[in-house]
Amino acid sequence: MKRRDHLLSGPATLVVLGTALVVCTLVSFLFGRYPVPFRELCGILGDRFLSLFGGGIDQFWTDAMYAAVWNVRLPRVLMSVLVGACLSAAGAAYQGVFQNPMAAPDVLGASAGAGFGAALAIFFGLSSAKITIAAFGMSLLTVSLVFWVSRRAKGEKTLGLVLAGIMISSLFEAGTSFIKLAADPNNKLPEITYWLMGSLSGAKWSEIQFVFWPMLLGLVPLFALRWRLNVLSMGDDEARSMGVDAGRLRVGVIVAATLVTASSVSVSGMIGWVGLVIPHMVLRICGSDYRWLMPGSMLGGAVFLLIVDNVSRNVTSAGIPIGILTAFVGAPFFLWLITGRRHEE
Amino acid sequence: MSVEVKDLSFSYGEREVLRHVSFTAEAGKFLAILGPNGVGKSTLFRCVLGLLRGYTGSIAVEGRDAAKLSTREMAKLIAYIPQSSHPAFNYSVRDIVLMGTTSGLGAFSTPRREDERRVEDALEKTGIAHLADRCFHRISGGERQLALIARALVQRAPVLMLDEPTASLDFGNQLLVLNRARELAREGYTVIQTTHNPEHSYMFADRILALAGGEVLTEGTPREVLTWDTMRALYGVDVEISSLFGDRVRVCTPESVARGEDTRA
Incomplete structure (x- = not known):
């Protein structure tokens, strides 16, 4: 009797999701208000790639096409991929360390803190680079505060951490609401509201440069520690008896997951549901082995956010904020996941 | 001298749970720890496994001071077979057994092909190779216990500690697991097991340690103790x-x- 609680083997899942990512990335360049034919697209990307090695291709595309691909679409595509991968990986990591399938990347207050930081920066009329820095800094500060409070909590440690996260999140959300109340309703309030909805429009190379290293610094350990996450899910005592220092591992994974969440939220605003839905979807495809689930979640998150962002920027001329779309797609999809037929043994 | 506990005392706050416990578990011997509920068996287990610190007295495992061993070094010396195991996710029996290889891996590594081969050997040896692809949640209690024993074997530690392994098993599975534990002792493992069943300890153990009120009541061969x-x-x-x-x-x-x-x- 073969176990059939998943659809594909681990490596097959990664191949499928990896292929989907490459296809979605290429397709993303083709869509947009300013059409760029496939041949020209390949030319521009090929030229930039060859220029790394001192080579190049003779220009047969217009400068406007170049600007659309290189300055607008590429940063946005890259940002979708990075943010999607980060939010999804963070979700998978939190679900592993808290052994709770409902844990999302914002469980420890990373999003609430970032929202507060951004609202504050917008309120004081800071530049967009400073808004990003304020969101990132406040996000890390909030999670540190949650840690600090939970150290003082009596009783079960993990529960204390989650409760502290919920309380401090709502504290910062109240702070954000207060800033919105005090903000100028003609220009600042809409900007804050729009930021909080989450959007990848206006993704810039400078923002990618800012978040790339913290994201990498978080994603690499999350990927490298994926086997230990399996062992940790047996419970702390058993994990320790198998040579895994459960407490240290949990803190390490939380720090890494917080870093990627804070980086993501600081450039994209609040994009919900990715961290919850994607790991569950990948789990259905390849099973709960983190050796495949973690990289699968990273790829799946990137594919998902790319697709949603394409819808966001192409379906309506105004561009629906992506945070609204992920909720529209994510919540029903999650309902389908939990009510859908399970593969019986 | 495989596991040597000397003058071990432990308190949870004011409440003293273990008082001056001393005993030795030898390699190749099956030691049963017998005692009523709440007598400190679990606490004793957790101290020896290195899960509880802050005890007084000394615990030496394979001649090394347990208090000075890291989690990983400890896992290379002692494998733990819990009474029941509830993984948070749906793992197959093979996945669960593969986790035993962790103590031999670097912090950032995943099991290698050679580790996976050892898993197959352990599954054969415990007689559950046919269950390898089954979901751990969906096999019987006795089969789960055997899978946890297979995992402990993969861990390659000389000491095996079983916490009431027969507590929730039916009669047939109890005998199966106890037989397996005794065979492992014959192969040279140090087997330490807590139990609620004096008759089973008498039949299967080489020595019995009787604990009462956090102290050693008596220790000796089954004939001396029962x-x-x-x-x-x-x-x-x-x-x-x-x-x-x-x-x-x-x-x-x-x-x-x-x-x-x-x-x-």
């Missing part, structure tokens, strides 16, 4: 001890039943 006095002191019950099959088996019967004072009509 007596009227010890049963009375451990459980507060008067029992008639019958020796069967040339004293290879001892049966404990409550005296009220043995004397026909049973109230059933």
Whole structure:
């Protein structure tokens, strides 16, 4: 009797999701208000790639096409991929360390803190680079505060951490609401509201440069520690008896997951549901082995956010904020996941 | 001298749970730890496994001071077989057994092909190779216990600690697991097991440590320990001890039943 609680083997899942990512990335360049034919697209990307090695291709595309691909679409595509991968990986990591399938990347207050930081920066009329820095800094500060409070909590440690996260999140959300109340309703309030909805429009190379290293610094350990996450899910005592220092591992994974969440939220605003839905979807495809689930979640998150962002920027001329779309797609999809037929043994 | 506990005391706050416990578990021997509920068996286990620190006295495993060993070094010396295991996710039996290889891996590595081969060997050895692809949640309690034993074997630690491995098993599975534990002792492992069943300890163990009120009541061969006095002191019950099959088996019967004072009509 073969176990059939998943659809594909681990490596097959990664191949499928990896292929989907490459296809979605290429397709993303083709869509947009300013059409760029496939041949020209390949030319521009090929030229930039060859220029790394001192080579190049003779220009047969217009400068406007170049600007659309290189300055607008590429940063946005890259940002979708990075943010999607980060939010999804963070979700998978939190679900592993808290052994709770409902844990999302914002469980420890990373999003609430970032929202507060951004609202504050917008309120004081800071530049967009400073808004990003304020969101990132406040996000890390909030999670540190949650840690600090939970150290003082009596009783079960993990529960204390989650409760502290919920309380401090709502504290910062109240702070954000207060800033919105005090903000100028003609220009600042809409900007804050729009930021909080989450959007990848206006993704810039400078923002990618800012978040790339913290994201990498978080994603690499999350990927490298994926086997230990399996062992940790047996419970702390058993994990320790198998040579895994459960407490240290949990803190390490939380720090890494917080870093990627804070980086993501600081450039994209609040994009919900990715961290919850994607790991569950990948789990259905390849099973709960983190050796495949973690990289699968990273790829799946990137594919998902790319697709949603394409819808966001192409379906309506105004561009629906992506945070609204992920909720529209994510919540029903999650309902389908939990009510859908399970593969019986 | 595989596991040597000397003068071990432990308190949870004001409450003293273990008092001056000393014993030795030797390689190639099956030691059963017998005692009523709440006597400190689990605490003793957790101390020896390195899960509880802050005890007084000393614990030496394979001649090394347990207090100075890292989690990983400890896992290379002692493998733990819990009473029951509830992984948060749906793992196959093979996945669960593969986790035993972790102590031999670097912090950032995943199991190699050679580790996976050892898993197949362990599955064969414990007789559950046919269950390898089954979901761990969906096999019987006895099979789960065997899978956890296979995992402990993969861990390649010389000491095996089983926490009431037969507690929730049916009669057949109890005997299967106990037989397996005794065979492993014969192969040279140091087997330490807590149990609630004096008759089983008598049949399968080489030595019995009787714990009462956090102290060692007595320690010795099954014949020395399984007596009227010890049963009375451990459980507060008067029992008639019958020796069967040339004293290879001892049966404990409550005296009220043995004397026909049973109230059933």
